[in-house]
Amino acid sequence: MESHAILAEIPRLRRYARALLGDRAAADDLVQDTLERAWSRFHQWQAGSDMRAWLFGIMHNLRVDQLRRPRLPTHSIDEDDSDVPTRATQNDGLELRDLASALGHLPDEQREVLLLVALEEMSYADIAATLDIPIGTVMSRLSRGRERLRSIMEGQPQTANLKVVR
Amino acid sequence: MNQLQITEADLQAYVDGALTDARRGEVEDYLAAQPDEAERVRAYLTQKQALRSLFNPVLDEPLPENLSVLASPPSATAVDRLRKPLLARWSLQRIAASLLIALVSGLAGWLVHDRYPPAESLARTSPLPRRAAVAHAVFSPDVRRPVEVSAEHEDQLVAWLSKRLGTPVRPPKLGALGYELIGGRLLPGNVGPVAQFMYQDASGQRLTLYVSTENAANQDTAFRFAQEGPVNVFYWIDGKFGYALSAGIDKSKLALVATAVYDQIDHK
Known part of the structure; x- marks a missing residue:
């Protein structure tokens, strides 16, 4: 029963992790760690509650742990070994027009909210619960993330005159 | 509005x-x-x-196997399968580090409470049977990774250890006595690398053969017996080679195996 429920969520966890990390191997590692932790804490899951929110919450916490941990800079061996820059690209906008790469330029916390909204279509309240943050924080991260992504995609300088949101 | x-x-x-x-x-x-x-x-x-x-x-996208197996509660076999990438990623270094610490602490412990005076023991190297017994005690209980290279890849094992030891070494065949090779590993000796081959019988009893090439004195010896805690050791020196066979089995049974090992080794 639970196996089916978890199996059904794996593709979604992978999609989200891929979008969040931008790297296939790293994303699948994160999914694997998430599932292992989920099984080891299965007794904490309350039957009838939202399995997906629970799993995404576990993934979020693992990610936070990862980011806190000092780590060695690593490189995927199998992919993107060829992207040696041949000219300065910071302001050139061409590379950044690529959405995936633009997404990688968002702060982690904004990217998370943006992706949970866009890909998972979670409600703001569910996102607040999953990430364990106030709903106002969800809204401000969403607003800033969307605007930042827009300006990167349009090659504009960052605009700072956003309205303050409670 | x-x-x-x-x-x-x-x-x-x-x-x-x-x-x-x-x-x-x-x-x-x-x-x-x-x-x-x-x-x-x-x-x-x-x-x-x-x-x-x-x-x-x-x-x-089709699910990779390490993820699809996790749709069910990890069973013993599933855990084994999915642990492999983990091992490859990072645990191996940790395991190796902890084994090395265990080995070094074990050796240090033996040296410190030893019959040798402490000042002298630092300068001395520890004797062959003791090193072999410590290596046996450290690695033979390891369920998951008792050896570095398993017997499935015996050719590679032989080539690798021979290269590292700088001289041909080959695990003797002890199947007639009920012991099958499960693999081997490279270990630090007193001044350089030594090899350890591990065998196991049908009951899971393990036996290790420690092969050192560090014997500069070239004094051949007959079989000698030593006991280090629960581990019995037969050892002998043959040219530059030192051999030590360790197991937690009877002295008489171990002697039979030691004879079989001795018979299969090329004597110079």
Whole structure:
């Protein structure tokens, strides 16, 4: 029963992790760690509650742990070994027009909210619960993330005159 | 409509279809009067759709095995299978480090409480049977990774150890006595690398053969017996080679195995 429920969520966890990390191997590692932790804490899951929110919450916490941990800079061996820059690209906008790469330029916390909204279509309240943050924080991260992504995609300088949101 | 009432949160919720019908109408009126804001909202809608087009194909990718097995509670076998990539990633170094610490502490412990005076023991190297017994005690109980290279790859094992020891070494065949090779590993000796071959019988009893090439004195010896705690050791020196056979079995049974080992080794 639970196996089916978890199996059904794996593709979604992978999609989200891929979008969040931008790297296939790293994303699948994160999914694997998430599932292992989920099984080891299965007794904490309350039957009838939202399995997906629970799993995404576990993934979020693992990610936070990862980011806190000092780590060695690593490189995927199998992919993107060829992207040696041949000219300065910071302001050139061409590379950044690529959405995936633009997404990688968002702060982690904004990217998370943006992706949970866009890909998972979670409600703001569910996102607040999953990430364990106030709903106002969800809204401000969403607003800033969307605007930042827009300006990167349009090659504009960052605009700072956003309205303050409670 | 009072445009001041439209907040940034309303605009975001409009993009996400999270408004009530009434509120959505108010937002649309506001956007009709504010072309810049309308353009911004359109950009967000486009952005959201683009993200979905970009990442939705991941949903249809076949699951790698290490993930699909995790759809069920990890059983013993499933855990084994999915642990492999983990091992490759990082645990191996940790295991190796902890084994090395265990080995070094074991050796240090033996040296310190030893019959040798402490000052002298630091300068001395520890004797062959003791090193062999410690290596046996450290590695033979290891369920998951008792050897570095398993007997399935015996050719590679022989080639590798021979290369590292700088001289041909080959594990004797002890199948006639009920012991099958399970693999081997390289270990630090007193001044350089030594080899350890591990065998196991049908009951799971393990036996290790420690092969050192560090014997500079070239004094051949007959079989000698030593006991280090629960581990019995037969050892002998043959040219530059030192051999030590360790196991937690009877002296008489171990002697039989030691004889078989001795018989199979090329004597110079």
